[in-house]
Amino acid sequence: MSDAVLDRLTRQEYPHGFVTDIDTDVIPAGLSEDVVRLISKKKGEPEWLLDWRLKAYRHWLTMEEPKWARVTYPPIDYQKIVYYAAPKSRKEGGPKSLEEVEPELLAMYEKLGVPLKEREILAGVAVDAVIDSVSVATTFKEKLASLGIIFCSFSEAVREHPDLVKKYLGSVVPSSDNFFAALNSAVFSDGSFCFVPKGVRCPMELSTYFRINQADTGQFERTLIVAEQGAVVSYLEGCTAPKRDTNQLHAAVVELVALDDAQIKYSTVQNWYPGDREGKGGIYNFVTKRGKCAGRNSRISWTQVETGSAITWKYPSCILLGDNSVGEFYSVALANNYQQADTGTKMIHIGKNTRSTIVSKGISAGHGQNTYRGGVTIMKNAENARNYSQCDSLLIGDQCGAHTFPYIEVKNSSATLEHEASTSKIGEDQLFYCRQRGLSAEDAVSLIVNGFAKRVLKELPMEFAVEAQKLLGVSLEGSVG
């Protein structure tokens, strides 16, 4: 295809790159014990949580940033990051209901395609909206509460349900787990909390919509989802950020706990600002996500569609502790222009008859570098553990790269492991075939890529699958060369 077409297409703008003018409470940049104390104070936290933060902070000081991922970026100056920014609310203690949420914020979410009000009525999806450091609105709370389901911001959970938070916080990802998890534990500002009690099947999708608005801030949210015995919940998160020339750090922690017979399905459509065509700006998405299948017959399923961020460093994992528990990881990661993604999963089989499935689809275009990094560990007592892994890479153009690092560690000889991998390239033949049937080159690429990613996309909740499909198309516009 001619350079002119390429050029025209790559001028496609990131549609979520706007900044909303809202009055924001921002603390000065920099990190110290005082900053940790200040954040905790601003949130009116109990002593035990401050102590937990400080312990994490002190540990973080002794740690080094991990360098093993196949990504490169200039050193991050942690003293230049703002660790707390919150839209100023006219009401003390934050809005109690949607009616109290500032209209500018509602308008912003509207513009992002997350109309909090409409979605509440039409789609039957409960949404927790997090902007910069705090949660601004949660929908459907009363309806969920009538079933005993708690879905609220993390701050509210600390206030209203301290025992639950205390019991499960850090139980899957300890504050000392890794550099970014420790940082998050010290300075996390908000996030979502979800608790589904014994025997309850959550009747609607729960979702959190994360938005970074303020410049130079880091976003450090925590999500904690607990499904008690026999509970079932499906949760989705989406993320966007304004276009800026500087890089912004997003270091979140997600912990999932599934007790006996419980099921948690966690889906992510990640569309943080990826930077421009030359690789300037964009979000560093350094995230720790882990689920613990603590109970027998429990199941945790991760589905992720990663199209945004300048750099992605993310390995949603499962600890399969309970006998017969199941872990799943379905991933589509796309790296276009100068994006770098190092993503994958860890499946740690501890219980008997535990099963895991990994399906990873990496798409590289432009100068993008896409790495799958996955670990499957079968521990000594994990009798009859099974794993199936499939890692496929699709290359578009000849400047990009795909890399695969599967690690396998087996300590029990009754284990069965399968690993399949493939690498393919969108060929001139496929493109021409589609164009000869009338499709434009862009539509053809979108079609081929969606076909490639189908196995993963079908794991997403219906309405988000459609969004994700469009997103893959938009993110690849301009990649045909």
Added chain:
Amino acid sequence: MNLLEVTNLHASIEEDGTEILKGIDLVIRPGEVHALMGPNGSGKSTLAHVLSGRPGYLVTQGSVRFDGMDLLAMPAEMRARAGIFLAFQYPVEIPGVSNTYFLRTAVNTVRKHRGQPELDAIDFLALLDEKAKLVQMEEALLNRSVNEGFSGGEKKRNEVLQMAVLDPKLAILDETDSGLDIDALRVAASGVNALRDGKRGMLVITHYQRLLDYIIPDFVHVLSDGKIVKSGDKNLAKELEAKGYSWIEKEPPASASAVAGVAAR
């Protein structure tokens, strides 16, 4: 008006400059079926590719008018939308994309271009069902990924099905008979015949005469070394079959220019 008017077309391979087409003249009027025969390497498939706009070729001389338009100025997808259809010699697989979804996307792109309303799923399935019967295509194949795991015959039938659904003005069939056994050939040919409606033009490219037992052409052209060296009616194909391509290649050039006159009528 002529549907297709190829005048003194010269084309070479972009990468190394090798000239493949060395002055093609060809006129196809609405409703006519033209067969293009020729030995391997004579430029049959190249002509199909150049007409349909496949990247990788450079037109160095000549012109092509299609339905009054300058065809060579249009990108491949615009040619398709304008009504040029190429049944591929080697249909391409698109994993994960269902045949039905692919076709519906294509049909609606073309309809949009023609200013017709897009077909919804139900209307489209009705159309697909009707056309699938025409080419004897099993329903199971419609729901499988495009050409993935199809047999040779299924792939070719799928091409004819796409042609039926897209309803082109000019269909170019590039060696649709290659790799088919006699039964599969019959099915594909009957599909093609069902699409002869007195308006649609067809250019049937084949190496062997046997396809032309089933798709009876109005005209037969013989391509050799990038030029049409002989044109005639369906009997020319039979003559070729009997005498072999060497017969044409030995003909003196004088008769070739006489034939070009016939083709350019």
